[in-house]
Amino acid sequence: MNMSLILDSEKCTACGACVDSCPFGVLSLEGENLVIGEGCTLCGACVEVCEAGALALPETEAPSPRPGVPPGGVWVFAEQRHGVLAQVTRELLGEATRLAKEIDAPVAAVLLGDRVEHLVPELQAAGAQRVYLAEHPLLAEFLEEPYAAALTELARRFEPEIILAGATYAGRAFIPQVAASLKTGLTADCTAFAIDPEKRLLLQTRPAFGGNIMATIITPRTYPQMATARPGTFKPLAAGDSRDGQVIRVEFNPGETSPRSRFLGTVAEIKERVPLAGAEVIVAGGRGLKEAKNFNLLEELADLLGGAVGATRAAVDAGWISYPQQIGQTGKTVSPKLYIACGISGAAQHLVGMQSSDFIVAINKDPAAPIFQVADVGLVGDVLEIVPALIQEIKKSRS
Ligand SMILES: Cc1cc2nc3c(=O)[nH]c(=O)nc-3n(C[C@H](O)[C@H](O)[C@H](O)COP(=O)(O)OP(=O)(O)OC[C@H]3O[C@@H](n4cnc5c(N)ncnc54)[C@H](O)[C@@H]3O)c2cc1C
Known part of the structure; x- marks a missing residue:
């Protein structure tokens, strides 16, 4: 399909209005001829000002219809380090529980690591009705490639409708890879979520344009709908309720995965006196x-x-x-x-x-x-x- 600007030179009067209107300086006149240079983004500014009707945008393909609702529910990536659950996981499970109610979907946590099964009850108490558990020595320390491979594989197999993760060092590092592999959208650093229950859309709000506006972003054509959220943004479920659920143990098969990064060791961070995170x-x-x-x-x-x-x-x-x-x-x-x-x-x-x-x-x-x-x-x-x-x-x- 031709995806460049369409010029009807018969109609063009070489008035130059389009040249002036082009925000990218792509158009120029050579004598009576309009020249369309490299870098046209098909923004349509020239088409709007062309009184002679000599310019047109190419027909775009109709967007493909949204596929059927996947059965896997709302997932939270259960971030843990050295067998200790990150607080953001509890916060996101609390938020996932609220969102899932609106679309009558199950809430699941995805726990990746090595010898981390002891975290399952904590995840259940935090709201996970299902826990997908993949344990493997290669998942013991966070490395982007095996984590991305494992979560992508799980998402392909169990088809979540929504995946939420913390906008932490780990989440920021590997969640975009997962979204790219699944060919779906991702909204990073969200500060609020809501659900359009009729269309089952996750409304993902985050600051945009340097924080001057709050933008609400949707992923209307692909699944899963994916977002990361900053730690401290959401409230965990109230403690005390006893909750349990299903544990789905899955094999992680590293296959061809040969990570380009290697875990060498941990260096202790120099902390502020009382750390902000978690301070009451x-x-x-x-x-x-x-x-x-x-x-x-x-x-x-x-x-x-x-x-x-x-x-x-x-x-x-x-x-x-x-x-x-x-x-x-x-x-x-x-x-x-x-x-x-x-x-x-x-x-x-x-x-x-x-x-x-x-x-x-x-x-x-x-x-x-x-x-x-x-x-x-x-x-x-x-x-x-x-x-x-x-x-x-x-x-x-x-x-
Ligand atoms: C892309 C982007 C990202 C940003 N990220 C952040 C961010 O992460 N965090 C952040 O904080 N800001 C951020 N900012 C900056 C933000 O817009 C504000 O400029 C900043 O928060 C203002 O800090 P302030 O309140 O200390 O200063 P000011 O806005 O200057 O306010 C000072 C206040 O102190 C009061 N005051 C003065 N003297 C006294 C006194 N003696 N007693 C009592 N009150 C007094 C004044 O009345 C005034 O209200 C960001 C800006 C941009 C564009």
Whole structure:
């Protein structure tokens, strides 16, 4: 099929309107002749401005109809490291349970590793009605190729309708390979999911255009519908319910897989004092703190509350605190029980990383600061007066 712009030179008046309209500079006039150069994206801008009707877009193939609904339900990639389940897996199983109810589908976890069977009850307690378990020495440490091969093979065999994974180092590394092998779409770094129950579409929301808008993306023509989500975005199911389910043990046959990467060893990460991930209390600071030394106040308050210190990108960019403590779209996503935002305006890119916190206290001298819209308690005033006063009060009440 001809997939280039169609020019009817009989009709062309060489007016040049199309040349001016082309955002890619592909069109030019050579005397009375219109020349279509390399790089046309078929955007159609020229067709719209051509009053002579000399330009047309090629007919495109009608999209192939959506295949029948696969039977495998909603899957969560059960991320584990050295036999310890990643918290994001529980969060995604909680979200998968909510989504699956809307389409009356089962929830399954895919557990890859070596000697990881002990994690099955944890996955069941977190909401997995089925656990697909593949154990093999090659899956002991995370390596992209065997993990991608194993998940792709399982998806081909058991046909999930949806696959969710954490937007973690591992998820970001191998999930795109799985989506490419399955010839389906993937939305990375989602911050919200919903279901269109009539069309059984997964609505995948994520920041787009530098975080200036939230885009909702669908995968309307292929299965599985695949997405990754940041850790800390969703809530796990409430603990305590006893849940069980089916375990489907599958052979992983590495076959021709000869990974281009090899596992050499583990290097311990230098951690911040109290790690942000999983902290129940976070005291976060922004540009309103004015200078680096004022973060000492936040550290003191965090220590008193047994919490961690976080920051906005503005504070990190100013060099007041290091990047691992940045919260937001290009930092970490957190969901503590208590989040104290100090001198933070509440930009969308920051809110996306903390707004699922259970209780938010905001301190800002500007009563119109957007952070107050998500705060449960707002203190209007100077953070450099309020935080020391809070510290004093806590110390007094403890003594
Ligand atoms: C692509 C992209 C990604 C981004 N990713 C992130 C991200 O991951 N995380 C993030 O945080 N930002 C991110 N940003 C930046 C974001 O848009 C904001 O610029 C940033 O969050 C603002 O930080 P802030 O609230 O500290 O500073 P400001 O917006 O400058 O706010 C400072 C606040 O402090 C208050 N204040 C000043 N003095 C005092 C005082 N003495 N007492 C009390 N309050 C006071 C002010 O009223 C103001 O509301 C991103 C931006 C882009 C474009």
